[in-house]
Amino acid sequence: MLRIAICDDNIPITTEIETLLNSICNKYHVLLKIDIFFDGKTLCQHIQSHNYYDLIYLDIEMKEMNGIEAARLVRSLKLPTLLIYISSYDTYFEQLFEVEPFRFLSKPIALVQFENYFSAALNRIMDNTQFFTFSFRQEHYKIPLSEIVYFESRRRDVIIHTTKKDYRFIGKLDSTERSTSNHTFSFIRVHQSFLVNFYYIRSLSPSSLILATGTSLPISSKYRNQVSDHYLKLCEEL
Structure with a gap:
């Protein structure tokens, strides 16, 4: 549409x-x-x-x-x-x-x-138009990156949280991060389990962030400096 x-x-x-x-x-x-x-x-x-x-x-x-x-x-x-x-x-x-x-x-x-x-x-x-493509249970999906709020890793699955609904596929968040790295929409790794679309971040603290949807996600100590640096860099480009 x-x-x-x-x-x-x-x-x-x-x-x-x-x-x-x-x-x-x-x-x-x-x-x-x-x-x-x-x-x-x-x-x-x-x-x-x-x-x-x-x-x-x-x-x-x-x-x-x-x-x-x-x-x-x-x-x-x-x-x-x-x-x-x-x-x-x-x-x-x-x-x-x-x-x-x-x-x-x-x-x-x-x-x-x-x-x-x-x-x-x-x-x-x-x-x-930029899309994220994946397959699940022999069905193929193509989702605009602009609609993806964040990716979440749950055991062997990756959950895609969009502005409309959630999807899932079998995979690793590391691979998902690599596949989104060359697109216009910037995705930031904030935790072992979360990869977030920068566009939807509304506030940021050392230990957590709030998304435009109202969702609060933790920022792990491993990614804290990386998130802060990446966020500030992107803000400077605005």
Whole structure:
């Protein structure tokens, strides 16, 4: 399912984009979920509450928080979300460059251009989506890394805790750690039994951490310095 956010303080524009997206996705046979926001601040709060979007249509000039500031927050979280601006951008060109926009849409929206840009975004998303793949009881699974909160080792099994449900497979956490090390999403080993997605860490102490889901996990003495160094390094990159 494609997850899309529309953020514009102009209600007719958000309605138009939503209608166009539903029409095009029916044509492409793409399942999608659309969330609509009328200011950048609300959008950012939603994203910080561990809600991920593949694509965001973002207006530049909004009163509460403009599109540039919202985009900076999205980029600070190291998410591979594509951004399509739906406003004139000449005045903001240098600022927009730093937040890696995918495309620019001028108002009024041109249908052909809108569909072409969506098609290009869809192709990019399909190429770039990062997954964790595994097998259990002869069934094969493919889970977006963006949805994985943490991995847990239990005897011979690894439990995958996601934002939606839990999965399990037979394996070792060491192997899981190696397989996730080269992806955009940073996973931190905090304990012999836990491998955590950095994006979901909300607070950190020497002996434990709190995840965005409210779960508290211990940090073992073996990994304490490594966790602190890794966490600070990633924070500096934000």
